[in-house]
Every structure is written in structure tokens, then in C-alpha cells.
Amino acid sequence: MAIRRGIVVALGFLLQMVLTLNVYLYLGEHIGIISVFYGILGFLLVLGLIRNSKNYSYTLPWIIILLYYPLVGTLLYIIIGSNRNNSKVLKKIVESEKENKKYFEQDTKIKEVFQDNSRIRYLSDYSGYPVTKNNDVSYYPLGEEAFEAMLEELKKAEKFIFFEYFIVSYGKMWKSILEILQEKAKQGVDVRVMYDDLGCLPTLKKSYPKKLEAKGIKCVVFNKLHPISGVIMNNRDHRKILVIDGKVAFSGGINIADEYINIDSPYGHWKDNAIRVSGDAVWNYTVLFLSLWNAFQKEDADFTKFKYDFSNKNLENGYVVPYGESPLDNEITGEDTYLNIINQANHYVYIFTPYLIIDTDMINALNLAVKRGVDVRIVIPGIPDKKMVYTLSESYVEPLVKAGVKVYQYTPGFVHAKVFVADDHIATVGTINLDYRSLYLHFECGTYMEDVDCIKEIKKDVLDTIEKSHEITKEEAEPSLLKAVWQALLRLVAPLM
Numbered sequence: 001m002a003i004r005r006g007i008v009v010a011l012g013f014l015l016q017m018v019l020t021l022n023v024y025l026y027l028g029e030h031i032g033i034i035s036v037f038y039g040i041l042g043f044l045l046v047l048g049l050i051r052n053s054k055n056y057s058y059t060l061p062w063i064i065i066l067l068y069y070p071l072v073g074t075l076l077y078i079i080i081g082s083n084r085n086n087s088k089v090l091k092k093i094v095e096s097e098k099e100n101k102k103y104f105e106q107d108t109k110i111k112e113v114f115q116d117n118s119r120i121r122y123l124s125d126y127s128g129y130p131v132t133k134n135n136d137v138s139y140y141p142l143g144e145e146a147f148e149a150m151l152e153e154l155k156k157a158e159k160f161i162f163f164e165y166f167i168v169s170y171g172k173m174w175k176s177i178l179e180i181l182q183e184k185a186k187q188g189v190d191v192r193v194m195y196d197d198l199g200c201l202p203t204l205k206k207s208y209p210k211k212l213e214a215k216g217i218k219c220v221v222f223n224k225l226h227p228i229s230g231v232i233m234n235n236r237d238h239r240k241i242l243v244i245d246g247k248v249a250f251s252g253g254i255n256i257a258d259e260y261i262n263i264d265s266p267y268g269h270w271k272d273n274a275i276r277v278s279g280d281a282v283w284n285y286t287v288l289f290l291s292l293w294n295a296f297q298k299e300d301a302d303f304t305k306f307k308y309d310f311s312n313k314n315l316e317n318g319y320v321v322p323y324g325e326s327p328l329d330n331e332i333t334g335e336d337t338y339l340n341i342i343n344q345a346n347h348y349v350y351i352f353t354p355y356l357i358i359d360t361d362m363i364n365a366l367n368l369a370v371k372r373g374v375d376v377r378i379v380i381p382g383i384p385d386k387k388m389v390y391t392l393s394e395s396y397v398e399p400l401v402k403a404g405v406k407v408y409q410y411t412p413g414f415v416h417a418k419v420f421v422a423d424d425h426i427a428t429v430g431t432i433n434l435d436y437r438s439l440y441l442h443f444e445c446g447t448y449m450e451d452v453d454c455i456k457e458i459k460k461d462v463l464d465t466i467e468k469s470h471e472i473t474k475e476e477a478e479p480s481l482l483k484a485v486w487q488a489l490l491r492l493v494a495p496l497m
Contacts, residue, residue, distance in 0.1 A: 042070035045077055061492055089223050089295075090235060094328050096295035103287045103303050106130045107280075119340045119426070120319055123448060127333040129323040135279030136315045139429070139454040141461040143254040144261040146274035147173060153248050153276070154180045160190040160306060162243040162289045166236065166431075168195045169203035169257035171264075177256065178215075185216030194220040194293060196237040201225070203257070220296045235327050237292065238442040240274075240431050241285050246308035249277045249285040251322070251447055252429055253417045260416070268383040268413025271465060273352075275429050275447055275454070277322070279315045283307055284322035288445060318425075318451030325432060325444035334432040335439045337448060338420055339365050345422040348375040350462040352419040356380055356393040356407075357435035357494055363399060370404040379465055382409040389435075392494055395487035398477040407477075408469035418446075421462060427455045436494060 046066050049059045065073035106124050110131055114120040124131050140146035154161065154177065161184060168174055185191045193212055195204070200221075209219040222237040242250040252274030259265040260272055277285070290303050300306075325334040342349055342365040349369060356378065369376050378400070384390030397407050418434075421427040430446025432438045449455060479487060 039070045042066040042074045045074065061494075064492070090328060093292065093295040093326075096291050096298075097326060097328070100287060100291045100294070100303065101128060104128050104130055104284070107132070114319065117450075119337075119344060119448075120321065120450065122336065122340060123321045123323055123333070127323055127331050127336075129284055129321050129333075130280075131319055131321050132280035132284075133317070133319060134310050134313060134315045135277055135281045135317055135320045135452075137279075137317065137320060137449065137452050137454045138276040139457045139461070140252070140274045140276070141457070141464075142262070143270065143272040143274065146250065146252065146254055146272075146276075147176075147261045149276055150242060150250055150274075151176060151180065153244050153250075154184070154242075157184050157189050157244050159245045160192070160243075161245075162192050162241065162286065162293075164194045164237070164239055164241040164289050164292070165256050166196045166199040166238045166240065167203065167255035167257055168193075168200055169255075171258035173258050173261050173263070174256050181217055182215045190218075191216070192218045192220070192289075192293060194222055194237070194289070194296075196222045197224045198236050199238075199255075218297070220293055222292070222296070234437070234441040236437075236442050238431050238438060239288070239292075239324070239445045241289050241445060243282060243286050243289060246282055246286055246306050247278060249282045249322070250274055251277075251285065251431070251445060253431065265413065267381070267385050269410075270413060271352075271410055271415045271417060273417040273419065273429060273461070277320065277447065279313065279317075279320070280310050281320040281322050281447070285445075288322070288324045292443065317453055318449060318455075320452060321448040323446055323448060325438075325442070325446070327441050327443070332439065334430075334444055334446060335362070337428060337446065338362070338432075338434075341420050341422050341426055341428065342366060342369050342376075345369055345374045345426075346372075347423050348377070349420065349422045350459065351376075351378045351434075352415055352417040352462065352465070353378065353434040354381055354385070354414065354416045354418070355389060355433045355435040356396050357389070358396055359436075359439075362434065363396070366400060366405050367403040375406075376404075377406045377408065377462070377466065379408045379410055379415055379462065379469055381414045382411045382470065383413045385414055388490065391483070391487060392490040394477075394479070395484075395491060397472055398479065401472055401474055401477040407472045408466050409472060410465060410469045412468055415465070419458060419462065421455060421458045424459065425451050425455060427452070427458045429458065 046063050049062055062077065066077065107130065110133055111124065114131055120131050123129050140149065161181065181191050209221055212219040223235060240251055240255065253272045254260040254274050259270050262270050286306050287303060290300055294300055323333055323337065339361065366376055380393060401407055418432050419429050428446050428448045430444065432444045432446050438444055
């Protein structure tokens with residue numbers, strides 16, 4: 001079923017290209033005029049890209065294609081660009097996010113305290129995510145540990161369960177969760193499940209939402225794939241959010257599939273993580289979920305009915321800021337949060353990432369941190385899940401290692417966690433990979449923390465993982481001539497993929 005759906009979508013996209021090219025061929029006798037037209041149009045598109053670019057590393061491949069191959073480049077850009085600009089789905093998301101920003105209200109007393117903290121001010125003032133202090137945070141260094149905690153909290157649900165994941169795959173993990181969701185739905189709990197259509201293409205049938213609804217579980221499939229209209233392959237929902245009664249929220253790297261809890265993992269030991277938050281920060285997760293949900297299925301006129309009052313709790317434990325990344329707004333919140341951590345680190349920055357496909361801003365920030373005397377360490381997989389993507393990641397390892405960044409391969413298997421931790425008091429845990437898709441194209445989420453107790457556990461987890469990893473030497477990072485050429489080609493097309 002997954003293969004069939006994928007083929008249909010791919011054929012639909014190719015059909016659009018073929019029809020457009022046929023129009024060009026049919027008017028072949030006017031090839032001179034057409035070439036001039038596409039040349040001018042391509043040049044204007046390039047000027048628009050240069051003027052509006054948020055990151056030249058991302059837009060450069062489009063500029064090259066438009067200048068050197070104006071016909072194909074312009075047609076491809078128009079098809080992809082017009083789909084995105086005219087997509088009813090994405091327009092509804094923009095409207096919903098804009099409408100529901102009002103629910104992100106910053107406590108003025110807390111703001112007075114963090115006024116001089118530029119990292120936190122950025123997330124509050126520019127990205128628009130409230131900074132909270134009344135929280136209890138737990139960190140789980142493995143997916144299986146997080147899974148057990150998730151089951152315990154799901155069993156306590158009394159009012160609602162909001163469930164948003166990129167991948168849901170039937171197996172022990174999903175079966176255990178689904179049994180609880182079904183039972184809670186019978187008890188009258190408002191159970192909502194949202195998953196990404198592309199992420200679940202290989203795992204769930206197109207008819208699966210009806211099966212969930214038959215169990216009393218509401219379901220939204222994010223950005224459904226269609227063969228002709230709405231072929232927006234790039235803007236996927238990569239978030240991982242579980243909110244229970246507004247009291248507890250889970251997020252982090254794990255999806256809902258057995259490999260994430262080390263059952264039948266095809267890539268050795270699966271190193272992942274998650275966090276559990278109880279306190280005022282849960283509201284940020286709730287609004288992130290409801291904003292996307294109501295873009296597809298508008299049913300909540302007032303979100304505040306889902307807000308739990310923690311005012312009688314004393315959970316003071318540093319700053320916690322759950323934040324979202326959207327490809328449809330004017331902020332690159334995920335990358336800017338990472339860059340702020342790197343640029344302001346004084347002693348060390350430790351990083352977990354499954355993919356290392358970074359732009360010049362990130363490369364320069366990491367290299368400059370080393371020059372300032374900061375201990376920069378990055379842990380990547382030892383066993384890759386996608387060989388071509390890993391080859392592309394290796395091309396960025398070379399300049400980093402030569403600059404003094406320590407890069408480690410997790411020997412036992414695959415690292416899927418996405419973590420930054422710095423100077424014993426700053427950390428972020430979330431879904432945002434160090435690649436173009438996460439930083440610029442996907443809907444993502446993360447949890448920024450300062451002076452929270454669990455940060456010392458995050459640091460320990462990174463150091464324990466490094467003990468099981470192999471540090472890549474300068475000699476090992478140096479590619480052969482043929483591999484270097486291949487990596488250069490992959491770098492060129494990476495932002496388009």
C-alpha cells in the first residue's frame with residue numbers, strides 16, 4: 001500500500017512536469033521567444049531569491065539551476081513554489097498559527113527577571129514563546145525509558161490526550177499506547193491523534209484514520225499526499241508532542257515505532273531520548289498542538305479550556321521554554337536557538353545529531369567557538385540509517401575536525417537524539433536535526449532550558465555516550481578525490497531534497 005501510494009504521488013508530480021514541458025515543445029517554433037522569456041523570468045526569480053533569502057546556503061542551488069538551466073529550473077521552481085503558495089493546507093496553517101498566537105502570553109513578572117538574558121529574550125520577544133519557571137522536568141536518555149513513563153501518564157488521563165508524531169508504526173510500542181487510548185476514549189476522554197502522511201507512508205494504510213475513529217479516537221493526517229494537487233513533499237510535521245490533561249507533556253527525539261525503544265532496531269543500538277515536563281511550560285506544547293489541529297479540523301473556539309492551573313504548585317526549577325519551528329513564518333527559531341547557544345558558550349558545547357548537514361553560519365559558529373577556547377563535541381551515528389545522507393554528513397565532518405571540533409561516531413549504532421548542552425546550565429532537547437529539512441522546511445519543536453536540574457543528567461548522557469564512541473581523526477575525515485567530488489554534488493542538491 002505504501003509503495004502504491006508513493007508511486008501514485010510521484011507519477012502525479014512527473015505528470016505536471018511532462019505537461020508543462022509538452023507545452024514548451026508544442027510551441028517549439030517560437031523557441032527563441034520562449035528561451036528569452038524563461039531567461040528573463042529565471043533572472044527575476046533569482047533576484048527575488050537573493051532579496052528574500054534567509055540563508056544563502058539554502059538558496060544557492062536554486063540560483064545555480066535558474067541561471068544555468070533557466071527552462072527546467074524555472075519550471076521546477078514554479079511548480080514547487082506555486083504548490084506551496086497556493087496550497088490550501090499551508091494557508092490554513094498560516095491562518096491558524098496567526099490567530100492563535102494570542103494564547104502565547106508572557107508572564108510580565110518572569111520577563112522582568114530574564115530581561116538581560118539575550119537567549120531567552122529572543123525566544124520570548126521574537127519567536128513569541130512564553131518563558132516559564134514553575135516546572136518539573138525529567139530527562140530520559142533512552143526511548144525505552146521514556147516509553148514506560150509515557151504509558152504511566154497515559155493511564156492517568158481524565159480529560160484529554162493530544163498525540164502528535166511524525167512516525168507511527170504498528171508494533172509493541174504503538175499497540176501498548178493504542179490500547180490505552182482506546183480505553184480512555186471509551187471513558188469519555190478527548191483523544192486526538194495527529195501524524196504525518198509522508199512519515200507514515202510505509203507504515204499505515206490510507207484508511208487507518210477510519211479505524212481509529214471507529215475506536216472513538218479523533219484523527220488528523222497532516223498534509224496528505226495527493227498525485228496532482230498538494231504535492232508539498234517538503235513541509236512535513238516532524239514534531240513529537242504528547243500532552244495529557246494539560247498537566248504533563250512529553251517531547252524529544254523518539255517516534256512511535258519499535259526501533260525507537262530498541263526492539264528489532266535495524267541499525268544497532270538506537271540512541272534516542274525524551275523529556276517529561278509538568279508545569280506552566282505544558283501550555284506551550286498544548287497551543288502548538290491545537291494550532292496545527294485546528295488548521296485541519298477546526299473545533300476549538302477557546303483553547304483556554306485545556307489549560308491547567310499550576311499556580312498552587314511550587315515547581316520552581318529554572319527557565320523552560322518549549323518552542324516551535326514553522327517553515328511558514330519569518331523566524332528560523334530552531335537554527336537561531338542553536339546558534340545562540342554556540343555563540344555565547346564559554347566553556348563547552350556538546351551536541352547529539354543524527355544528521356550533520358549544516359550551512360556556513362553553523363560551520364563558522366562552531367569553528368569560532370573552538371577559536372575562543374570552547375570545547376565543542378558532536379556525536380553522530382556509527383551505523384547510518386541512510387548511506388547517501390551519511391556520506392553527505394561526512395563532507396561536513398572534515399572542515400570541522402580540521403578546525404578543532406571533536407566529532408564522534410556512536411560505535412554501537414544509531415544516534416537519533418537532537419541535543420545541545422552547554423556550560424552546565426543551558427540545554428535544548430527536541431526534534432530539530434542539523435540538516436536543511438529540519439531547520440528550514442519542517443514543522444518542528446524543541447524545549448530550551450536554563451538552570452534546570454536535569455541539565456546535569458543531559459551532560460552526563462552525552463559524556464557516557466562519547467565513552468562508547470570513536471573520535472574521528474583528521475586522516476579519517478579526509479575523503480578520497482572521487483568521494484570528495486561525490487560529496488560536493490550531494491551538497492549542491494541537498495537543500496532541494
